[in-house]
Amino acid sequence: MTESGGVVTQAVASEVVITVNGTERRVPSGWTLAELLASLELDARTVVIERNGTILRDRPSFASIELAADDSLEIVHFVGGG
Amino acid sequence: MAHADLISRETFTDFDPQPFVIAGRGFRSRLMIGTGKYASNAQMIEAIEASGAEVVTVAVRRVDLDRTKEEGILHHLDPDHFFLLANTAGCYTASDAIRYARLARAAGFNEWVKLEVIGDQQTLLPDNVGLLEATKTLVDEGFKVLAYTNDDLVAALKLEDAGAVAVMPLASPIGSGLGMLNPYAIRTIKQRLSVPVIVDAGVGTASDACVVMEQGVDGILMNTGIAAAQDPVRMAAAMKSAVEAGRNAYLAGRMPRREVAVPSSPSTGMLGS
Numbered sequence: 001m002t003e004s005g006g007v008v009t010q011a012v013a014s015e016v017v018i019t020v021n022g023t024e025r026r027v028p029s030g031w032t033l034a035e036l037l038a039s040l041e042l043d044a045r046t047v048v049i050e051r052n053g054t055i056l057r058d059r060p061s062f063a064s065i066e067l068a069a070d071d072s073l074e075i076v077h078f079v080g081g082g
Numbered sequence: 083m084a085h086a087d088l089i090s091r092e093t094f095t096d097f098d099p100q101p102f103v104i105a106g107r108g109f110r111s112r113l114m115i116g117t118g119k120y121a122s123n124a125q126m127i128e129a130i131e132a133s134g135a136e137v138v139t140v141a142v143r144r145v146d147l148d149r150t151k152e153e154g155i156l157h158h159l160d161p162d163h164f165f166l167l168a169n170t171a172g173c174y175t176a177s178d179a180i181r182y183a184r185l186a187r188a189a190g191f192n193e194w195v196k197l198e199v200i201g202d203q204q205t206l207l208p209d210n211v212g213l214l215e216a217t218k219t220l221v222d223e224g225f226k227v228l229a230y231t232n233d234d235l236v237a238a239l240k241l242e243d244a245g246a247v248a249v250m251p252l253a254s255p256i257g258s259g260l261g262m263l264n265p266y267a268i269r270t271i272k273q274r275l276s277v278p279v280i281v282d283a284g285v286g287t288a289s290d291a292c293v294v295m296e297q298g299v300d301g302i303l304m305n306t307g308i309a310a311a312q313d314p315v316r317m318a319a320a321m322k323s324a325v326e327a328g329r330n331a332y333l334a335g336r337m338p339r340r341e342v343a344v345p346s347s348p349s350t351g352m353l354g355s
Contacts, residue, residue: 080119081117082309
């Protein structure tokens with residue numbers, strides 16, 4: 001969301017707009033997946049990430065995967081269920 | 083009776099001629115339990131401990147980014163201590179279920195999945211067409227598929243043919259607590275399949291679990307029957323005993339039913355005869 005409350009459609013030059021779990025977010029350009037996880041206070045070992053439909057199996061690579069404009073991420077984990 | 087006899091007798095009644103083995107992996111407990119719907123994580127852990135279950139099911143969901151990171155179950159459940167069986171609950175198509183299964187495997191614990199493809203929102207009954215399709219795909223990808231299905235023999239046979247390592251017919255709809263609605267169907271499925279048959283869903287109380295095990299099935303998976311009890315921890319203990327009792331009764335072989343009484347005491351030697 002922008003400060004005016006509208007949905008983000010355009011990022012300023014130093015940011016990119018990505019979608020995380022169905023919600024748009026602006027992140028600094030050049031940010032890696034590891035930096036995003038850190039900002040969300042998530043431990044990479046307890047989540048699974050799907051980026052643009054592809055599951056990212058190699059957790060150490062998170063530190064080198066740069067987020068790109070229009071990336072769509074799904075970050076999932078295990079919850080209680082039967 | 084000598085003390086040694088007592089011990090050997092106990093060992094004998096603990097002995098199960100057909101150990102519980104799924105896809106080459108043996109389990110001590112025939113009771114598997116879900117981890118949903120508990121009032122707290124502490125209560126869930128206590129109930130799992132009381133149930134003696136080794137296999138516990140978990141669901142795959144989006145991380146809620148607006149809430150605390152404590153929400154994930156791995157913060158509460160030690161994956162070294164339990165066998166985590168991920169489900170595809172909530173999936174209504176084969177492709178969704180396959181996607182969830184792949185995500186679950188990427189968590190890195192195992193390649194097992196409790197495969198659900200739901201076909202109807204009101205009853206949560208399985209869509210056997212989608213289920214079979216998803217089973218085939220996942221088996222090809224190396225998954226160990228435990229397929230949640232209805233109590234239909236033909237569907238169960240097809241799932242076995244498709245490579246499912248276990249077939250999980252329902253006792254009654256998920257969360258209904260109605261117990262086993264069709265013992266004949268469950269018995270027939272067990273008799274005809276070579277892979278383990280694990281009854282999943284519908285068990286409401288300990289007697290339900292006992293009767294299910296008396297049909298000769300290999301195990302039971304339940305969640306709501308424990309989690310929705312007034313005292314889930316005590317119910318978990320009751321389910322543990324019921325599953326063991328039902329298994330033992332099955333192995334013992336029940337007496338034949340008769341429509342007439344047969345005295346248990348001698349009919350001879352009565353006074354005045």
